[in-house]
Amino acid sequence: MSWLEQWRQAATGWIYPPQCAGCDVPLSSQRQIEVPFLCHDCEEKLVPIPQGYCPVCGQSYDAPVGMSLRCGNCGDRELAFDFAVSAYRSSGEARAMMHAYKYGKQLHLSRLMGKLMQSIWGDTRLHEIDSWLVVPVPLHPKRQRGRGFNQSQEIAREFIRHAPPEIDLKLAPVLKRSRHTVRQAQLDRRERLKNLKGAFQLRKKLSKELVNEHGILIIDDVMTTGTTVSECAEILRSAGDAVSSEWSRIVGLSVLRG
Ligand SMILES: [Zn+2]
Ligand SMILES: [Zn+2]
Known part of the structure; x- marks a missing residue:
């Protein structure tokens, strides 16, 4: 140390x-x-996400692996990220701790959350690229003022501090929330899918080199349907298109999976 x-x-x-x-x-x-x-x-x-999870949206299967080809969460819709990985299930203790962290102004727990997220490195696909931009899901300024911090950004910072040495991670808060939305947690599945349309924007234009040379890791505290991360990924994809380039991969990561 x-x-x-x-x-x-x-x-x-x-x-x-x-x-x-x-x-x-x-x-x-x-x-x-x-x-x-x-x-x-x-x-x-804490309940780790077992080996058998959806290779696209990261939802852990209740059925034995290989039972269903289409995942119940993502099988019927287009997601803008390549795949998503979460560390633990949002159940019992984990959910209570995340709640206390976010709504109880317990900023110091960012260290714990960043540490818990390290288990995502068990997914070998994340080792296929060695240079990633780490993009936290932004909060609307009004909500961030109320909460005191953006948990995704703080988790991203801690996540980067503990990354495997052979992997280069750069914090890149390139997105902003342009529309104040109802909290996803208060909505049912159908409403969640619609609530975030047009909620995110790019802070500034990104260069072709930047897009060329990196994969993207979008960080969220809790992922449920994956809609938030997918909306962020869509903005980042069009940022690549705007400079005629493509990210090598766009991946969603979260500490907990709802
Ligand atoms: Zn899925
Ligand atoms: Zn204890």
């Missing part, structure tokens, strides 16, 4: 007494380094 890392560790330990985000037990400094703000017992309760 570098001195900067150690200092950071000490500083956050001083501001926030290291406690488990799930059950409030105090954590040793060694545990804090391994998995920040999560005790071993609560980590055990």
